[in-house]
Amino acid sequence: MPRRSQRPACPATQAPVMARAAGARLRIGPIACDGRGLCAELLPELITLDDWGYPIITRAAVPGRLLADARETVRACPLLALRLEHRI
Amino acid sequence: MRAASASWCEAGPGGPPPPGPMPPERLPRLLPAGPAAGPVSLSAHLARYGPPPSARLDQRRRKALTEEVGRAGLTGRGGAAFPTARKLAAVAAGRAAVVVANGTEGEPASAKDKVLMARSPHLVLDGAVLAAGLTGAGKAVIVVHRSVREIIGDAVAERRRARLDHVRIQVVTAADRFVAGEARAVVHWVERGIPAPTATPRLHERGLGGAPTLVQNVETLAHLALIARYGAAWFRSAGTPAEPGSMLVTVLGAVRQPCVLEIAIGTPVRRILDLAGGPSGPAQALLLGGYCGSWTDAGPAVSLPFSADGLAPLGAGPGAGLVAVLPEDACGIRETARVVRYLASQSAGQCGPCRFGLPAVAGQVERLADGRTCDLRLLRRWLGQVDGRGACHHPDGAVRLVRSALTVFAAELRQHAEGWCRGGRSVLPVPPRRPR
Amino acid sequence: MSLAAAGGSQALWFVSRGSGLALLVAFSAVMVLGVAARMGSAPRRWPRFTVGELHRTLALFSVAFLVLHVITAILDPFVTIGWTATVLPFVSPYRGVAIGLGTLAVDLGGAVLITSLVRRRLGFRAWRAVHWLAYLAWPVAFVHSLTAAEGAELRIWWVALVEWGCATAVATALVARLLHAIRGPEPGGHPAVRPGLRQPSERVHQ
Numbered sequence: 001m002p003r004r005s006q007r008p009a010c011p012a013t014q015a016p017v018m019a020r021a022a023g024a025r026l027r028i029g030p031i032a033c034d035g036r037g038l039c040a041e042l043l044p045e046l047i048t049l050d051d052w053g054y055p056i057i058t059r060a061a062v063p064g065r066l067l068a069d070a071r072e073t074v075r076a077c078p079l080l081a082l083r084l085e086h087r088i
Numbered sequence: 089m090r091a092a093s094a095s096w097c098e099a100g101p102g103g104p105p106p107p108g109p110m111p112p113e114r115l116p117r118l119l120p121a122g123p124a125a126g127p128v129s130l131s132a133h134l135a136r137y138g139p140p141p142s143a144r145l146d147q148r149r150r151k152a153l154t155e156e157v158g159r160a161g162l163t164g165r166g167g168a169a170f171p172t173a174r175k176l177a178a179v180a181a182g183r184a185a186v187v188v189a190n191g192t193e194g195e196p197a198s199a200k201d202k203v204l205m206a207r208s209p210h211l212v213l214d215g216a217v218l219a220a221g222l223t224g225a226g227k228a229v230i231v232v233h234r235s236v237r238e239i240i241g242d243a244v245a246e247r248r249r250a251r252l253d254h255v256r257i258q259v260v261t262a263a264d265r266f267v268a269g270e271a272r273a274v275v276h277w278v279e280r281g282i283p284a285p286t287a288t289p290r291l292h293e294r295g296l297g298g299a300p301t302l303v304q305n306v307e308t309l310a311h312l313a314l315i316a317r318y319g320a321a322w323f324r325s326a327g328t329p330a331e332p333g334s335m336l337v338t339v340l341g342a343v344r345q346p347c348v349l350e351i352a353i354g355t356p357v358r359r360i361l362d363l364a365g366g367p368s369g370p371a372q373a374l375l376l377g378g379y380c381g382s383w384t385d386a387g388p389a390v391s392l393p394f395s396a397d398g399l400a401p402l403g404a405g406p407g408a409g410l411v412a413v414l415p416e417d418a419c420g421i422r423e424t425a426r427v428v429r430y431l432a433s434q435s436a437g438q439c440g441p442c443r444f445g446l447p448a449v450a451g452q453v454e455r456l457a458d459g460r461t462c463d464l465r466l467l468r469r470w471l472g473q474v475d476g477r478g479a480c481h482h483p484d485g486a487v488r489l490v491r492s493a494l495t496v497f498a499a500e501l502r503q504h505a506e507g508w509c510r511g512g513r514s515v516l517p518v519p520p521r522r523p524r
Numbered sequence: 525m526s527l528a529a530a531g532g533s534q535a536l537w538f539v540s541r542g543s544g545l546a547l548l549v550a551f552s553a554v555m556v557l558g559v560a561a562r563m564g565s566a567p568r569r570w571p572r573f574t575v576g577e578l579h580r581t582l583a584l585f586s587v588a589f590l591v592l593h594v595i596t597a598i599l600d601p602f603v604t605i606g607w608t609a610t611v612l613p614f615v616s617p618y619r620g621v622a623i624g625l626g627t628l629a630v631d632l633g634g635a636v637l638i639t640s641l642v643r644r645r646l647g648f649r650a651w652r653a654v655h656w657l658a659y660l661a662w663p664v665a666f667v668h669s670l671t672a673a674e675g676a677e678l679r680i681w682w683v684a685l686v687e688w689g690c691a692t693a694v695a696t697a698l699v700a701r702l703l704h705a706i707r708g709p710e711p712g713g714h715p716a717v718r719p720g721l722r723q724p725s726e727r728v729h730q
């Protein structure tokens with residue numbers, strides 16, 4: 001996904017830019033999801049299963065060290081129900 | 089709404105408004121004053137309100153009128169209360185928009201939209217056409233409950249003969265399901281005949297047929313038609329500064345005259361009950377907002393204003409304008425169990441947590457109603473797992489209802505555990521289960 | 525023709541046949557794994573994602589067998605197939621129909637593979653529609669394996685065993701898939717927690 005260009009580092013706006021850090025967030029498409037459960041197996045740090053086998057995202061903001069794993073998990077979903085959204 | 093005991097009476101605090109195109113000084117604004125009768129004809133409608141303002145608007149006048157609607161503070165009357173002017177502007181930013189007037193009213197206890205369409209069809213259609221003018225839409229689709237299909241059809245034909253509107257109005261009968269009233273489900277129904285919400289994130293960008301779509305409740309459109317005639321200041325002359333205007337409410341349950349009323353937002357709940365003939369006996373609790381709303385204890389609630397700010401301290405809200413009164417000889421847990429089982433059956437079945445979680449929750453609430461052992465921790469855990477995990481807010485509403493019931497009827501829970509119950513009188517209308 | 529050249533073309537012949545057989549085995553395994561992934565079945569101690577990943581990895585791996593199979597067949601001096609026949613079915617002068625079926629299987633399988641590689645861009649519905657072609661590609665490939673082979677080869681006991689084994693495995697998978705489609709989803713959701721995984725969230729909203 002293309003990233004918007006960073007704002008120029010201006011002292012007046014430095015603090016707000018740092019407060020809203022760029023991040024990747026996990027999202028599940030609830031209609032597409034069929035509770036296959038692969039995502040919870042591949043990314044147990046961020047995804048767990050409810051009592052009916054459907055995934056709950058326990059932590060949407062993906063830490064940097066898990067970003068590669070998150071991408072793999074997104075690719076592995078057989079229904080393309082998991083998405084990684086980038087926000088700046 | 090099939091409740092045999094309900095007679096549609098529409099009342100307002102004052103007498104009939106002055107004739108002619110003077111702005112109504114008192115309520116009712118949307119509904120004709122006086123006893124229940126048939127729909128207001130086009131000529132009577134024009135006599136009361138004056139001619140509809142031209143819906144052929146150029147960019148400048150579109151912007152001006154949209155800003156007027158913003159100043160009026162009109163919010164959606166379908167339950168979500170989204171600022172109408174913002175929605176109009178968002179859709180108007182696109183090209184070749186479509187307006188969808190949502191008169192589905194899938195909520196079985198609510199009758200306000202049906203009554204509005206049955207009594208003042210032309211006001212709703214004025215609003216739909218005006219919304220089309222404000223968004224540059226080429227056509228308007230009105231989705232109506234089947235009980236008022238004929239009335240709306242006749243009204244559209246009447247307008248066509250009088251060449252009143254600059255856009256074509258298409259009438260579609262709504263699906264008979266609870267979630268069919270959800271905005272994306274309405275679009276899906278019109279487009280493909282499937283009354284289920286879709287994953288479409290932004291209807292104002294891509295909706296019906298891929299066009300920017302404005303989905304607006306019919307009551308909101310009726311208010312829009314009046315704001316265009318009389319202005320924002322007039323609209324704000326009723327209601328509260330934060331929540332201006334009037335709204336329609338359905339009052340049912342243990343009141344002497346269940347009916348649909350038009351009230352100024354912020355009217356005390358007690359006054360609303362009095363307008364419906366007053367409670368028919370001591371009231372135990374109130375269900376406010378709809379089947380996706382909240383239970384409240386009757387005592388604290390009746391003195392509060394019927395508005396979002398007013399009801400917030402009790403964790404309730406005006407929602408879709410339902411005020412249901414639970415009498416002393418009815419059991420709140422049993423009623424909740426019936427409603428939740430109905431809500432579970434009305435899941436579109438697209439999202440696992442709703443499809444499997446709601447029936448599980450309903451099962452637990454039924455156990456509570458029957459006095460069998462129920463693991464409250466498990467119920468609360470499931471409520472947490474279902475809340476907010478569907479594509480639409482259907483499961484959220486059911487969770488809200490159950491959570492409020494667990495709070496308000498805590499004493500009844502203890503009684504049930506000890507083996508006795510207030511009574512089994514059914515007050516809330518729940519449609520019978522039909523085979524799929 | 526010199527002895528070396530004859531020996532070389534013999535080698536090409538064997539590699540072509542052998543890689544074809546290996547390809548059939550791999551393709552059959554991919555089909556079985558694909559059905560297993562779709563039905564959510566997995567061996568007890570294996571996480572579910574292994575089935576899906578194995579299906580994908582094996583499919584990509586079979587491309588190597590395919591390339592070997594096709595190139596050795598084309599390069600074989602004893603038969604004229606022609607490079608066009610690698611993509612266009614039924615144009616080969618040598619045993620047009622039998623080879624053509626193989627080409628058809630490659631075309632169908634290739635469509636499935638390529639759409640799977642660009643799945644995210646394609647969208648789920650389009651991807652799934654093309655993926656159904658796999659159920660057509662396998663029987664076409666199987667019939668190719670029977671018709672393109674010499675009768676004598678098929679009478680070798682282990683070749684016949686492989687052919688039968690693959691057919692049985694894929695047929696079983698197909699029946700299971702049909703039953704799953706007919707029976708519909710389970711009423712209570714999917715089995716919740718697999719052994720060895722963390723328990724569902726204990727977070728309860730009060």
